[in-house]
Structure formats: C-alpha cells, structure tokens
Amino acid sequence: MPSRTTPPALTPAQALGGGAPTAARPRLAVLDGLRFLAAMSVLAYHYVAVNHEAWGGRTVEEFPNLQPVAVFGSFGVQLFFVVSGFVILLSAWGKDVRSFVASRVGRLFPAYWLSIALVLVLLLVVAPGSKDVGLPETAANLTMVQRAFGVQDLEPVYWTLWAELRFYLLIGVLLAVGMTRNRLVAFAAVWPVAAAVAVRSGNELWSTLLVGSDAPLFAGGMVLYLLVRERRSPTLWLVLGLNVALAGVVSGHSQSLRIENSTTLVVGPVTYWAAIAVCFALVAVVVLTPVGRPSWRWLTVAGALTYPLYLLHSSWGQWLIGQTHPHLPPAATFAVVTAVMLAAAYLAHRFVERPLGPRLRRAVARDLERTTRAVGRSPQGVRPAQAPEPDAVSSR
Template identity: 25%
Template sequence: MTDLDVARPRLDALTGLRWLAAFWVFGYHMAVFGSLPYPFDQPNRLGFLGVTFFFVLSGFVLTWSMRPSLPISTFYLRRFARIWPSHMVALLLAIPVFYTLSADPDHSWVKTFSIPILLLSVVLLQGFSRNPEILFSGNPAAWTLSCEALFYAIHPFLGALLRRANRRGALVIAAVTVAVAFGYRALTQTGPDGWASGVPLPFEHVPEFVLGMAIAWAFARGWRPRVAVWAAWLAFAAIIGWLTVGPSLEFGVLSELAGRFSNEFATVACALLIVAIAGNALRGRRSWLEHPVMVRLGNWSYAFYLVHATVMYAVLNVIGAPRGPGWSNLVWGAGIFAVALALAGAIHHWVETPAERAIRGWKERRDLNRTSGRGIV
C-alpha cells in the first residue's frame, strides 16, 4: 500500500451529472424522432455532445478511483463486468428493431442481418470502422463502447505515467491535451481531403478521456480550484449556445470556429463543469446532483443510454417515419422516456448489478486463492 492507494471520497454529484449527459443524448435522438417547434428545438441540436461529456467524465472517474496496487488483470475484468453484460442484453433487444433478413427501403435505419458484422459489435470492435453499416451495427448507440474499450485498455499504462506528475504537471498535461485536440481537428480540415479525418473514432476521442484523467490527477494531488458551480453552468450554457447557433449566423471568425471546433470547445466546457462540481463536493458542499433520485438515475444512465434509441426506433418501425415538428412530440417523448427508463432500471437491477457482483466476486476469490497458496479452484 502507498499513499496513492488511500481510498478517495465518492463524488456522487458526478453520478448525477452523468444522468444529465445521458438525458441530453436522449433529447438529441428525440429531435430526430420528432422535434419541438423552432426555437425550442435548439437545445437538443448538439445533444450528441453528451457522449463527449461521458468520455471526459470516464477519464476523471477512473483516475480518481485508481489504485497503483490493483493488478491490471483485475482492472480489466472489472471494466468488462461493468459494461459487457448489459451491452449484450441491449444488443439482443436491438437486433429485431434494427435488422431484417432482407432490405427494407421504407425504413432507412433497418439493416440487412449479417452475423460477421454483428460479431464485431459483440466484441466491441465496430467503432473502429468509419463505414456506417459497421460503425452503427448491432445496437447503434454502442459504438461508443468501442471507445470505452480502448480507454480501458490504455488507462493502466497512462495512469502509470500520470502518477509521476505533480499537481502542476497534471495541469500542464491537461492543457497540452486540449491543444492536441484542437490541432487534430484542424488537421482533419486541411491537407489533401482532410487526411486525418479517417482516424478511427476511438482514437479520435482519446484526448477527451486523457483530459479527464489529467484533471482527476490534479485533484488527487491536492488541486482545489474555487470555481463557482453557478458560473461553470453559465459558462457551459453560453458555450453550448454559441456552438448551437453560431455556425448559422454571420459572426465571421466566431461562426467559423463554432462550426469547425464544436467538439473541442464542448470538451473544454465539460471539463470546466466537472472541475467546478468536483471541487465543490471536495470542499464539503452539498449539491442537488447528490440527491438520491439523481444518484439513482446516474446509476441507471448506462443502461438508459444503451436502450433508449432501441425503444425510440421500435416506435418508428410501427408509425413508419419520423414525425414533423410539433408540441405533441412532448407526449411521444414522455412515453418513450418512461418505457426506456423502466427498461434501464430493470437491466441495471437484474443484469448489470448482479453480473458485475458475480464476476468481481469470482476474480477476488481467484486472487485470494492464488495469494494464499491453496491453488485455484
């Protein structure tokens, strides 16, 4: 044991924050299903950036809780236990919604059944392809799990390097990571045919994860920035608002930047919000994000993310096509949300939690038997 192995306090406010990111993604997909009238549809236009929030938050949470003494094999198995069982259940639910044995020209989201392509989804490799038939294969929302799988694979090694840094070093790494993200995005839009745009999405999103890691390590080394939570929320809303409307307005270079670097500016906004909320929690200040309801929703957010689009497109399969803008879409959205949330709660309680507990328990017993010299049973 070292001082770095000392348990750090749980940051339940970040669990509640995770739910808000999942709900933002839900709003984005609801805008595709049937949007609200203009301009009330605008807040959901960039809801896909909730995924960016997930990636930054994932890097932060994993690094905040990392322990140098934890074997890499144990870390990997715990991450497998956390995401794969629920992923497989969601995949089985998605197949009859998104697949058919023959082409369906009336439903562009329905694909022809292909076992080899589906197998890529089973092992979380689909996200490494830019081909939409593969990238969105199986459960379309699960392409992000390819990114998470890569993040999990590299985290122990990046963590070992990061542990050498002090607080200032961690903040320098965070700043360099942001610069790299902007530089990469610039490369995708320059040169012959934007040559860098062909990089697989999991590699493209690594800076978001690393930024979360660097910020968490700065906190672990004692960084306690005094960023007012209300100011962070205001800044986040302002940045997302600018990214939403800026590209369509004549703001010159500001419009150009919003259109070209939306993901990178959103990454910074997400990081700022995480810094404010985590710092607030570590100073002992309570937050509405820590309310038991928000924490429970945060715990359900992974399953909700996996199934909400499946529920939505199952409805589309019945009604035939996306709906036009209108206030009645609030009713449709409420119904879809209720079904998806109930399904997410069921998966969390009956699949995710027991499977994770069983797999982690098996690994702990195996490690105990090995260290005690009694062999493996």
C-alpha cells in the same frame, strides 16, 4: 521539546477515499447526476433534434422551436467523456492491470450484450427489414471492438464505446509501466497534443490509437482528478487549460460536423467552443467545490441508470415514437417514450447489471490470474501511487 510529526501527504485517490474499502469510499453523487444529465441530453438530441422518420416527417417540423435547443444535447457525449476521464483515473489508481481489466469488463459488457440482444429482437422480429443484419456483423459487435475490423455498429451510439475502450487501453499501459503523479501529468499534457496533431494531419492509424478528437476530453477529466488534491498547482491548471483549448479545436469541431450531418442546424466555432467549456466547467464545479458534497440517494440511482439508458434509448426509442406519435401529441409522445426508456434502463440495471456484473468481474479476474500463472509470470502490477511532494500539496 517534542517533535511534531507531519502527516503523510495524501494521494488524489486517498483524498477521495481511494485508499479505503469500497464500502467506506465517499461517492460523488452529484457526479452521478452529471452522468445522468449527459445521457438525458443525448436522448433529447436523438428524439427531438435529429431528423428521422419516426415522427412521420422531418423532426424539425414537429419541434421547430425546440430543435435549436435540443441540438446542444449532443454535447452530452463530451460531458460524459470528461466525467469518464475523472472517474476512470479514480477507479484505476492503485490497481494492477488485471484488476482494472476485470472491473471494466464486468462494468461494460452485461448491459452491452443485453442491448445487442434487444436490438436484434427489434430488427429481426418486431420490425424486420428495417436494417440488414447478419451473423458475422452480430458476432463482431459482441466483442465491442467491431470498429477495429471495419464492421458497422448495430446501434449508432456504440461509437462512444470504441472511444472509451481505446482510453482504457492507454490507462492499462500506464498501469503496466507504473502510474505516478508526474507520469500522469506528462501523459495528460503530451497525449492530447499528439492526438490533435494526428487528427489534423489526417493520419488515421495514429488518430485511432490516440483516441483522436476525444483525447483532450479524457485527459482533461484526469487533470481534474489530480486537481482535487493539488488545487493550487499552476502546472495542473495549465495542462487543464491546454486540454480545454484542444477539446474546443478538435472535439468541438467534430461534434459540429455530426450535428450538421444529422440536423438542419449549423453550430459555429464560438458556439461549440462554449459548449465544450461548459462541459469542463460543470465537472470542475462538482469535483472542486462544495456543490459536489450532497450525497442524495436519488442521484446515485440516476447515475446507475445512465449506461443502460444510453445503450437502449436509440433504436427502440425511435420505434416507440413511430408507434405512439399517431395517437398522442408530440410532447406527450416524447414524455411517454422517455418514461418507457427509463423503466427499461432500471430493469436492465436491476436484473442484468447488478447480478451479472460482479460475477463477470470475478470470473475475468480468476481467468487472468490463471493465465498469468500458466505463463510462469507474476501479475504485472503497479508500483503504489507516489504521493506528491509535500511542497506540491495545498491544504484543502
């Protein structure tokens, strides 16, 4: 009687096309749509909910009925962090440290440097005197790690990049020691707990190193990535629940303080817990159910606009509101400024990110390889991701 060969279990990366060439990988276009939704939510929060002088008075006076709704747009940051945990683990699985670093540099810095150049044009040429900015501050911001040296961000939205960079550093450590399924589960369970303890105890150093209140958002996204293949794993569901609970405690509370400091509204525990739960639920529905199957082109295009839109919308958007509002009603002003920001994001993606990103990635990869050879060591790679044991893998 011929023996039946059991097909090898797939890793989560292979389940999503991670083992195939880039051109053949299925893309979760709806996840791109979620990223765009997060960016637009933050834009609406900054334009309609945050109190600033661009409207000629307090924002709440222009949008008394919309501000209580737009304030929830601030949780777009938390949504993006959950998505980031999923996507970064997907992109890192099976790579070595050198490839991961090169891909992140090529992805982040072209649009980031453009945003710095444009905010300098605004602060030094278009609206001089609106904010003091010097050469040391600018030079520090070019590194994206200015907060590590106590230097102020040129744009308020840059604070999220500091959180992302620290998350990438931890992923790099995992790649260096060997990224396996079991290590990822242990990491996603222990890391956010340690981060929450550091936040609650007021230990600033460890809170910074462990990504503070945002750790459970990234960790939860990582667990959702693992659940793509092991949907019936009780361990993974328990770790996901742990991260949702911790995110509500620490990240939800931190976001409520930001809201209270920038608007006239107070968001209570029940409300911010619900907002955090919705962030996780949206990502879970997209990656674990048929909702994420559509591959509409426009969603991919919207996802491509997310990062430059987020970087460019704040200072220039408020300036444009100040210039447009005296001539148009508030709703029309919002629509016009948002359209201009979307157009700017498209131009940044088309003429900066697309041509420069791949070149920068290749250049960084070459330099890292040369550096590795110069010190006489082979690249610190990663053992191939171990497939989960057959009895731990559920059928899809």
